[in-house]
Amino acid sequence: MSRHAEITISSRNADTCAQARHLLSEFGDVRAIPADLSRHDECQRLADLVEVDSERLDILINNAGAMWREPLETFPDEAWDSVIDLNIKSPFWLVQALLPALCGAGTADDPARIINIGSIAAIHVAESPNYSYASSKAALHQLTRVFARELGPRHVTVNAVAPGPFPSQMMASTLDAIGDTIAAKAPLRRLGRHDDMAGTAVFLASRAGSYLTGTIIPVDGGIATTATGT
Numbered sequence: 216m217s218r219h220a221e222i223t224i225s226s227r228n229a230d231t232c233a234q235a236r237h238l239l240s241e242f243g244d245v246r247a248i249p250a251d252l253s254r255h256d257e258c259q260r261l262a263d264l265v266e267v268d269s270e271r272l273d274i275l276i277n278n279a280g281a282m283w284r285e286p287l288e289t290f291p292d293e294a295w296d297s298v299i300d301l302n303i304k305s306p307f308w309l310v311q312a313l314l315p316a317l318c319g320a321g322t323a324d325d326p327a328r329i330i331n332i333g334s335i336a337a338i339h340v341a342e343s344p345n346y347s348y349a350s351s352k353a354a355l356h357q358l359t360r361v362f363a364r365e366l367g368p369r370h371v372t373v374n375a376v377a378p379g380p381f382p383s384q385m386m387a388s389t390l391d392a393i394g395d396t397i398a399a400k401a402p403l404r405r406l407g408r409h410d411d412m413a414g415t416a417v418f419l420a421s422r423a424g425s426y427l428t429g430t431i432i433p434v435d436g437g438i439a440t441t442a443t444g445t
């Protein structure tokens with residue numbers, strides 16, 4: 216039996232929210248709520264708006280993320296605060312605020328799902344260092360396990376996906392410059408595709424993923440999972 220999906224998406228930019236809403240609308244009822252999720256009050260506002268419409272939430276995907284690349288010598292305070300706020304505090308705040316709705320949806324046979332988007336930057340050490348980003352994603356992977364232990368008995372699974380290189384706004388300049396080299400060095404000899412990420416999220420959200428919790432799933436063509444350290 217298929218259920219009609221009710222989806223809420225969020226990011227800061229109202230125009231991109233509206234565009235994404237339009238693209239996704241063929242799959243269900245989509246609501247777009249612009250919010251700056253690096254702020255605690257904005258996470259709470261988003262959660263309140265989600266809960267106004269429904270007291271149950273089946274799936275929470277913490278995807279928003281930011282990266283800051285700068286040499287060690289000039290790496291500024293702000294590059295810690297902004298990245299940590301969005302990449303690690305925000306998923307915590309959203310889980311905290313949405314927990315009643317997640318617990319309201321989950322059952323022993325069909326738990327609610329939290330899917331955190333981590334990174335292989337927290338599994339191996341990338342050639343170009345990104346201090347706050349890699350650290351924040353390592354924290355998110357561990358928070359995933361901490362939440363998994365606590366929320367399992369409340370019928371909520373918590374897993375993370377750790378992507379390798381995928382085309383996106385965040386990765387545009389890197390992939391323009393060295394995308395071919397990265398693909399050529401990857402064991403599977405290509406970059407990630409959108410359906411690679413979508414497939415993993417569908418798996419975690421489906422019946423097939425209902426007995427996994429506390430896992431970190433690298434989706435990276437083997438880049439970090441077979442790293443040699445050289």
Ligand SMILES: NC(=O)c1ccc[n+]([C@@H]2O[C@H](COP(=O)([O-])OP(=O)(O)OC[C@H]3O[C@@H](n4cnc5c(N)ncnc54)[C@H](OP(=O)(O)O)[C@@H]3O)[C@@H](O)[C@H]2O)c1
Pocket residue numbers: 225226227228229231250251252253278279280281301332333334335336377378379380381382383384385386
């Ligand atoms: N692409 C990759 O190769 C790769 C690899 C490993 C991990 N990841 C992770 O995948 C996730 C998605 O990244 P992406 O590659 O798709 O990059 P992206 O295109 O830059 O997407 C980042 C998203 O986060 C939103 N965002 C940024 N700051 C925000 C804020 N303060 N509040 C709310 N939303 C905010 C952005 O929208 P607005 O600008 O409208 O706010 C955008 O939708 C991130 O967690 C990233 O770390 C990506």
